[in-house]
Amino acid sequence: MEETKTVPEEAPKRASALDSPAALVVLGPWLRLGAKAKNLLKESCLAMALLGRVLIRVPYIMRNRELTLVQTISIGVSSLPLLVVTSIFTGAVATFQCAYQFRNFVPDKFIGTAACKMILIELGPVLTGLVLAGRVGSALAAEIGSMKEKEELDAMEVLNLDSLRYLALPRFAAFIVMMPALTLISDLLALFGGWLVSVLSLNMTTYTYTSGLQLYFQTKDLYSGMLKSFIFGIIICLMGYVSGRNAGAGARGVGLAVMRSVVSACVLILIFDFVVALCFF
Amino acid sequence: MPGVKIDENDIMIELHGLRKAFGPQQVLRDVTLDIRRGETITIIGQSGGGKSVILKHMIGLLQPDGGEVRVDGETISTPTFFDTKLIRKKMGMLFQNGALFDSMNAGENIAFALREHNRSMTEEEIQAEVTEKLQMIHLKPEFRTKMPSELSGGMRKRLALARAIALKPQILLYDEPTTGLDPVTSDVINDLIIDMQQKLGVTSVVVTHDMASAYKVSDRIAMLYEGRIIACGTVDEIRNTNNPYVKQFITGQRKLPTA
Numbered sequence: 001m002e003e004t005k006t007v008p009e010e011a012p013k014r015a016s017a018l019d020s021p022a023a024l025v026v027l028g029p030w031l032r033l034g035a036k037a038k039n040l041l042k043e044s045c046l047a048m049a050l051l052g053r054v055l056i057r058v059p060y061i062m063r064n065r066e067l068t069l070v071q072t073i074s075i076g077v078s079s080l081p082l083l084v085v086t087s088i089f090t091g092a093v094a095t096f097q098c099a100y101q102f103r104n105f106v107p108d109k110f111i112g113t114a115a116c117k118m119i120l121i122e123l124g125p126v127l128t129g130l131v132l133a134g135r136v137g138s139a140l141a142a143e144i145g146s147m148k149e150k151e152e153l154d155a156m157e158v159l160n161l162d163s164l165r166y167l168a169l170p171r172f173a174a175f176i177v178m179m180p181a182l183t184l185i186s187d188l189l190a191l192f193g194g195w196l197v198s199v200l201s202l203n204m205t206t207y208t209y210t211s212g213l214q215l216y217f218q219t220k221d222l223y224s225g226m227l228k229s230f231i232f233g234i235i236i237c238l239m240g241y242v243s244g245r246n247a248g249a250g251a252r253g254v255g256l257a258v259m260r261s262v263v264s265a266c267v268l269i270l271i272f273d274f275v276v277a278l279c280f281f
Numbered sequence: 282m283p284g285v286k287i288d289e290n291d292i293m294i295e296l297h298g299l300r301k302a303f304g305p306q307q308v309l310r311d312v313t314l315d316i317r318r319g320e321t322i323t324i325i326g327q328s329g330g331g332k333s334v335i336l337k338h339m340i341g342l343l344q345p346d347g348g349e350v351r352v353d354g355e356t357i358s359t360p361t362f363f364d365t366k367l368i369r370k371k372m373g374m375l376f377q378n379g380a381l382f383d384s385m386n387a388g389e390n391i392a393f394a395l396r397e398h399n400r401s402m403t404e405e406e407i408q409a410e411v412t413e414k415l416q417m418i419h420l421k422p423e424f425r426t427k428m429p430s431e432l433s434g435g436m437r438k439r440l441a442l443a444r445a446i447a448l449k450p451q452i453l454l455y456d457e458p459t460t461g462l463d464p465v466t467s468d469v470i471n472d473l474i475i476d477m478q479q480k481l482g483v484t485s486v487v488v489t490h491d492m493a494s495a496y497k498v499s500d501r502i503a504m505l506y507e508g509r510i511i512a513c514g515t516v517d518e519i520r521n522t523n524n525p526y527v528k529q530f531i532t533g534q535r536k537l538p539t540a
Contacts, residue, residue, distance in 0.1 A: 154342055155380035159394040159448065160369045 043264055046246070047238035050164075054172050057165050064170050071174035075136050076182060083186055086131055087124070091190025092197040094118055099202050108204050112212020115194040120221040124187035126273055128179065129232035133265035137240040140171060141261035144244025145254035153245075172237050179233030180226045187225065224280040231276065232269050239265040286319075287500060293318040293353060293452060293484045294339055300347030300508075301334055308334050310508030312348070321478050321485040323495040325530060326505035332488040333377070335505070336454045339486065340372050341365025352452070373445030374454040379437040381429040381444070388425030391415070391444050398448060414443040417480075418473060435466035442473060446481065453477055455487040459494045467494060474498045492531055496520075504530065 061068065098114045144167065147153050156163045191213065198204040240261045247257035292315045299312035308331040316322050324332050337343040338350050341357055350358045352368045381390050391411045395402065402410075412422045418439040429437060438458060445453060455474060459467035471494050477483050489495055495502055496516050503513040504527050512519065512527045522528060525537045532538070 150378060150383070151376045151380035152382055154337075155374075155376060155382070155444075157342060158340055158369060158372070158374045159444070160366070161394055161397060 039260075040264055040267065043239065043242050043246070043260070044268065047235075047242045050168065050238055050242055051234065053164055054168050057162070057169050060165050061169060061173055064165065067166065067170040068173045071170045072178055075132070075171070075174045076178035079132060079135055079178075079182060080185070082135060083128065083131060083182060084189055086127060087186040087189035088193035088196070090123055090127055091115065091119060091193030093193075094123060094190070095194035095197045096201065099198075108202070109208050109212040109215065111198065111202070111204070112194070112209040113215045114212075116191065116213045116217060117221060119187055119190045119194070120225050121277075122225075122273070124190060125183045125225045125228040125232060126269065127190075128183045128186045128229060129236065129269040129273075130266055132179065132182070132232075133236045133239075133262055133269065136175075137236040137265045138258045138262050140237065140240030141244040141247070141258045142254055144241055145247030145257040148245065148247055149249065149254060168237075168241050171241070172234070175233035175237040176230065179229045179236075183225060183229035187222075220280065224276060227280075228273060228276050231272050235268045235272065236265045239268065287317050288319075289317060291318040292316065294486070295351040296335070296338070296348065297351070298348035299335070299338060299345050299350065301331070301338070301343065301345055308508060309338075309345075312505070312508070312510055314503055314510050314513065316484060316486060318484055319478070319482055320500040321474065321487065321498050322501045322503060323487040323489060323499040324503050324505055325490060325492070325495055327530070328490060330505050331508060332490075332505055333456050336374070336456055336486065336488055339452075340374055340454055341369060370448070371451045372454065373448065373450035373452070375438065375441050375445050375456060375458055377456045377460060379429070379441035381437060381441055383429055385429075386425065387415075387420075387427050387429070387432070387440050390429070390440060391425075391447050394444070395447050410447065414447055417446070417476070418443045419469070433466075435462050435469065438462070438470055439473065442470075442477075446477065446483075449481075450483060452484045452486070455485065455489075457489055457491075458487065459489060459491045464493075467491065468497075470494075471497045490530075492533075506530075 095111060095115045098111050098118075099108075102108075102111060102114070144153075147167075153163050156166070195206065195209050198209040199206060243257040243261035243264070244254075247253045294314075294316040296312050296314045299309050300307075301309040312331075312335060314324075314335075324335060326332050334343065338345055338358065339352070341350075341363070344358050344360070344363045346360055348359070349356060353371060355368065356362065357365050357368050381387075382393065385393060388408075388411050391414050392407050395407050395410055399407075411425060415422055415424060420436065420439055420443070424432075424436070424440075429440070432440065442458075458470050458474065462470065474485060474487065475498055478485055485498075487495070487498060499516055501513060501515055502519045503510050504519070504524075505511075506526050512522060512524050514522070519527060519531065522531075528534075528538050529536070
């Protein structure tokens with residue numbers, strides 16, 4: 001039998017002032033915040049690398065059209081019921097709050113104008129992004145994480161099947177197509193919610209509301225919202241995939257990956273919302 | 282045991298001084314092993330000892346920290362070089378839990394890789410191939426429509442084997458093929474491993490701690506202990522070894538046997 005070598009023990013670390021309990025109490029939250037920021041940055045970098053690798057595979061999209069269609073239905077059609085409820089109620093609440101703030105100061109027709117601007121530029125895309133990050137981004141992270149846990153991703157590699165082509169590309173394409181479409185639907189539903197409140201609760205006529213919608217309407221408002229939704233779609237898909245791919249072992253690992261995907265997608269959506277607003281307005 | 286003629290000098294897989302650590306844990310310290318073309322070799326060792334890690338190095342799922350992996354005369358990985366695309370076409374692997382694609386039925390699990398790698402094949406030819414593979418693992422063609430969740434543990438492993446052989450590999454790697462199965466089903470899997478060697482002429486590497494399985498399917502057995510191969514020999518040589526660590530393992534004793 002061959003001799004087995006023992007691994008030498010590590011030398012004890014030198015005590016530092018930063019290791020004292022008082023320093024840990026003061027620095028602890030900052031260190032934790034730093035670690036979280038570092039993780040978010042790391043996942044964002046991985047997501048950017050993944051984006052490049054997915055883009056290289058775009059020519060294969062027609063070969064995978066069936067997989068893409070399945071994902072498009074799963075992401076788009078299945079998300080509609082939740083989107084209908086959130087959009088109508090958010091549009092209604094936003095319009096109601098506008099009316100409350102404008103009372104006695106601003107004519108009624110400007111309520112429609114405010115609602116239109118708010119919904120097209122901000123509420124529609126951001127709300128759709130956050131809803132889809134919670135509903136679809138989390139499901140994507142859980143699916144990829146559990147595939148990793150059950151060695152299905154390894155099995156694909158062993159069979160010489162490109163997991164990015166079969167898993168990431170169809171989802172990526174589905175997100176890019178469906179996010180702007182869902183945002184447009186969300187915009188219309190939110191405006192419908194605003195109309196319901198205006199007519200049923202604020203004693204406005206349909207004409208007053210719709211003329212307010214047209215007042216000061218700029219196509220830039222709509223385009224900026226669509227561009228945001230396009231970017232948010234990429235963010236949700238990438239963060240869901242990257243988090244799932246980096247999931248730890250077991251149910252806890254998959255659970256944490258799901259949480260990470262939603263948190264990082266939501267944070268990035270809010271950051272990019274600001275960036276696009278800076279560029280457009 | 283399986284009775285296939287093996288040339289001792291015709292080496293299919295060579296592992297030289299393989300080292301691998303995960304964080305602070307040094308799993309493989311110095312694994313050196315030659316696997317001959319056409320033989321079935323079983324790697325035994327304690328759970329968590331790094332047996333599956335060796336398999337993952339052979340098929341290029343892991344890159345070593347030190348040493349070299351050569352397959353069919355070609356270097357596939359060293360700490361600075363990693364190219365596994367070509368050798369993967371020569372290899373198939375049966376994962377511990379099958380690793381079947383849960384979203385596809387049994388037939389699609391086999392057909393998926395076939396369809397993607399043989400684009401000239403018609404759908405009829407692919408379905409005929411699927412039926413043939415199902416017959417090879419003694420599953421009826423009706424099973425093709427079953428989802429993996431509807432199959433028993435033994436059936437899942439057989440289906441995973443059918444998927445692994447669909448691309449006609451020259452090397453088959455089995456990661457604990459009988460773990461979690463009852464003795465009768467385990468024996469069915471053992472017979473299939475022998476069948477694959479005899480009918481397809483594949484080189485097989487089996488990782489297990491099931492000694493009944495190891496004795497039945499192996500031409501040679503290698504023992505992994507503390508990150509090194511401490512013994513390698515025929516089934517009889519291993520049975521009659523004087524190495525206390527091997528003796529302890531194959532007889533299933535808690536304490537090292539005294540000389």
